[in-house]
Amino acid sequence: MTTRLVIEKRTEDVPAWLPFATAAGSVLLAFIVGGVILALIGGDPFRTLGFFFQATFGSWPVISDTIVKATPLIMVGLGCAIAFKMKLWNIGAEGQFYMGAFFASIVVLIPIVDPETTPKWIVITLMAVMGMLGGALWGFIPGALKARFKVNEIITTLMLNYVAIFWNNFWIFDRWSDAGFQMTPQFPRSAWLPRFADYAREISAFSGITLHLGVVFGLLAAVVIWWILARSRWGYEIKLIGDNPRAAEYAGLNIAKNVILVMMLSGALAGLAGMSEVSGVVHRLQERISPGYGFTGIIVAWLAKLNPFAVVLVSVLFGALIVAGREIQPSGLSNLLQGIILFFIISSDVLLRYRIRIERSATVEAGA
Amino acid sequence: MNIELILHAGLATGTVLLFAAIGEIFAERSGVLNLGVEGMMLVGAMAGFGTSLALGNPWAGLLVAMVSAGILSLAHALVTIHFQADQVVSGLSLTFLGTGLALVLGEGLTGQNPPLIPEADIPLLAAIPFVGPVFFQDHSVLVYIGYLFTPLCWLYIHRTRPGMHLRAVGEQPAAADTLGISVYGVRYFYTFVGGMLAGLAGATISLSVSPGWYSAQTTSGQGWIAVGLVIFAQWNPLQAALGGYLFGAVRRGILDLQGPARILGLTNPFFVNSNLGFFLQMTPFLLTILALVWGSRAATRKRLGAPAALGIPYVRGERGL
Numbered sequence A: 001m002t003t004r005l006v007i008e009k010r011t012e013d014v015p016a017w018l019p020f021a022t023a024a025g026s027v028l029l030a031f032i033v034g035g036v037i038l039a040l041i042g043g044d045p046f047r048t049l050g051f052f053f054q055a056t057f058g059s060w061p062v063i064s065d066t067i068v069k070a071t072p073l074i075m076v077g078l079g080c081a082i083a084f085k086m087k088l089w090n091i092g093a094e095g096q097f098y099m100g101a102f103f104a105s106i107v108v109l110i111p112i113v114d115p116e117t118t119p120k121w122i123v124i125t126l127m128a129v130m131g132m133l134g135g136a137l138w139g140f141i142p143g144a145l146k147a148r149f150k151v152n153e154i155i156t157t158l159m160l161n162y163v164a165i166f167w168n169n170f171w172i173f174d175r176w177s178d179a180g181f182q183m184t185p186q187f188p189r190s191a192w193l194p195r196f197a198d199y200a201r202e203i204s205a206f207s208g209i210t211l212h213l214g215v216v217f218g219l220l221a222a223v224v225i226w227w228i229l230a231r232s233r234w235g236y237e238i239k240l241i242g243d244n245p246r247a248a249e250y251a252g253l254n255i256a257k258n259v260i261l262v263m264m265l266s267g268a269l270a271g272l273a274g275m276s277e278v279s280g281v282v283h284r285l286q287e288r289i290s291p292g293y294g295f296t297g298i299i300v301a302w303l304a305k306l307n308p309f310a311v312v313l314v315s316v317l318f319g320a321l322i323v324a325g326r327e328i329q330p331s332g333l334s335n336l337l338q339g340i341i342l343f344f345i346i347s348s349d350v351l352l353r354y355r356i357r358i359e360r361s362a363t364v365e366a367g368a
Numbered sequence B: 001m002n003i004e005l006i007l008h009a010g011l012a013t014g015t016v017l018l019f020a021a022i023g024e025i026f027a028e029r030s031g032v033l034n035l036g037v038e039g040m041m042l043v044g045a046m047a048g049f050g051t052s053l054a055l056g057n058p059w060a061g062l063l064v065a066m067v068s069a070g071i072l073s074l075a076h077a078l079v080t081i082h083f084q085a086d087q088v089v090s091g092l093s094l095t096f097l098g099t100g101l102a103l104v105l106g107e108g109l110t111g112q113n114p115p116l117i118p119e120a121d122i123p124l125l126a127a128i129p130f131v132g133p134v135f136f137q138d139h140s141v142l143v144y145i146g147y148l149f150t151p152l153c154w155l156y157i158h159r160t161r162p163g164m165h166l167r168a169v170g171e172q173p174a175a176a177d178t179l180g181i182s183v184y185g186v187r188y189f190y191t192f193v194g195g196m197l198a199g200l201a202g203a204t205i206s207l208s209v210s211p212g213w214y215s216a217q218t219t220s221g222q223g224w225i226a227v228g229l230v231i232f233a234q235w236n237p238l239q240a241a242l243g244g245y246l247f248g249a250v251r252r253g254i255l256d257l258q259g260p261a262r263i264l265g266l267t268n269p270f271f272v273n274s275n276l277g278f279f280l281q282m283t284p285f286l287l288t289i290l291a292l293v294w295g296s297r298a299a300t301r302k303r304l305g306a307p308a309a310l311g312i313p314y315v316r317g318e319r320g321l
Helices: A020-042 A045-057 A058-085 A093-109 A121-148 A153-176 A214-233 A233-243 A247-252 A255-282 A293-303 A308-327 A334-354 B003-029 B037-055 B057-084 B086-107 B133-137 B141-159 B161-171 B174-178 B183-209 B220-231 B238-258 B274-302
Strands: A001-010 A353-361
Touching: A020 A045, A020 A121, A020 A293, A020 A334, A045 A308, A058 A093, A058 A214, A058 A233, A058 A255, A058 A293, A058 A308, A093 A121, A093 A153, A093 A255, A093 A293, A093 B057, A121 A153, A121 B274, A153 B133, A153 B220, A153 B274, A214 A233, A214 A255, A214 A308, A233 A247, A233 B183, A247 A255, A255 A293, A255 B141, A293 A308, A293 A334, A293 B086, A308 A334, A334 A353, A334 B057, A334 B086, B003 B037, B003 B133, B003 B141, B003 B161, B003 B183, B003 B220, B037 B057, B037 B086, B037 B183, B037 B220, B057 B086, B057 B183, B141 B238, B161 B174, B161 B183, B174 B183, B183 B220, B220 B238, B220 B274, B238 B274
Parallel strands: none
Antiparallel strands: A001 A353
16 A cells, blocks of 8 residues: 655646635745744744734724725735736836826926815825826836837836836925925825824724725725726736737737736826825825835735735735834844745645645555 | 046946846746846845855855855746746745845844955056056956856857757757756756856845945845846847946946036036936936847847747646747
């Protein structure tokens, strides 16, 4: 009687629960490995873990903090998800985020409308539209270069991240600098997204709750992206091009046009995240408005298996990682955890394609 | 603005890009796209710097940098070769992982002063006017290693038997397999080589070209520029070295442009308003995009380009390449 491990290709459909199980397992494993590394360099993983939950889900104000950090991730993650559906590697969400923040700031800093007299809803709507335009512009460039010259979008989107940050710095340090500080003056109140804390005088439980309207933008965007992907003709085209570009070409789909459009939509979502961050959290344009949301969004999208609603859930987990990362030492730890999670996720995908079976056979080995 | 100084510095910083880009050329020639260069370089920079500090020997630092970045690259190799995961996503996670590891383990290295890779002059050659001071004087030993390394790599890839196997695996893995070449073995090996060279590139920064550990700022995107350079260089080590030196010179030229009050008799706007320097800092990144457009057009025109099997996992008996 011998026992052996058989690895074989799945011929049947993957059970519906398995992708979720592998995703959850990957996160769990990543925490364990992260803990081992922490212990090796002399930290106390259990105390850190306890601290992690305390600092991220321990009370209403910190839960609100976690969701505030999740808000830009939802939008950026959705942007990555729709681009990745078409196997379009937009790694430039960070730059698109900054351009969105910049274009939204134009509305009140140039200014386009007089923020003192214009109603809040007009200012906010204008900022959101401008933010999406800014991000879309930053997505259009690599999209057009890919469509026209077949230029690899991974490198161009990445290079444009740096360009966007230097561009923003010029305005922050120079033209819009507030009395020589490296930030713009604070936006007028009409350019602030409404927050729970704004109503603390009426409802005292809201005091200190910084959750702002941006999260609604994120949830709406999730529904829209879900509808596009699952229900619309365009979504079908996007998925077809992603899965089988040759078949898509034979079917007469305009791939170049779709490359540009999807890059622009992806950029617009990241740009909206940038707008939501300056208007809902920072209330001014300054350096480092993003602790790498654009890059974390990539992991979020992948961990969510490009499912728009899963993006929302995963964003909350990563929002927690960012909140905790600000306080947990050493500071690179949350970065490290993100990398490990992503690695486990892509490794675990092998379980979706192959089946591992334990086979017992009673055959007698020759000569035994 | 001294052209001699700019070229001299260009060769030094270009050496970093040269090592990283040639490493990536090896990996990509075997069919493995590894976008984790930036992360592997950071690990190399941190490990090399830390080792030199601990052991007092910069050469040991180089060795540890290469081995540790090489080991890191094996994670990418395992996931993409055996598990057939998407190479783009795996490469990205390698960058996250490498950056995180380097920051966590590099805690406390900032401000330290380990022994560095020595500088040297080449006798006789250094005496040639202009060429001597630019190419053969006051350079890190690593720069001279780069001069020799580049043509050797070209010869290896194009004129030797193992080099031919490497190209076969990247272009026609199924055909290579029928000839008894181990596709997986070759891919693992050159992914590891790519990782080692990225580690060397990182340590070249931290132990030689711009010494020190400044966490993620140490590499500041040079790993990504190196990946772009590979396409610009059409997977050719000689062109990669040339491109690397050119980029190095541009980076230095940008710094120098902000120094003098007047250039060619005109007021220097970058001196008057130092904030305009942000536009100068954009140029290497914009230049990379231009280089890519140029490289992609040349590739389409000449019908050359990426190794045919780049990014595609090989499974024996499956349809594909």
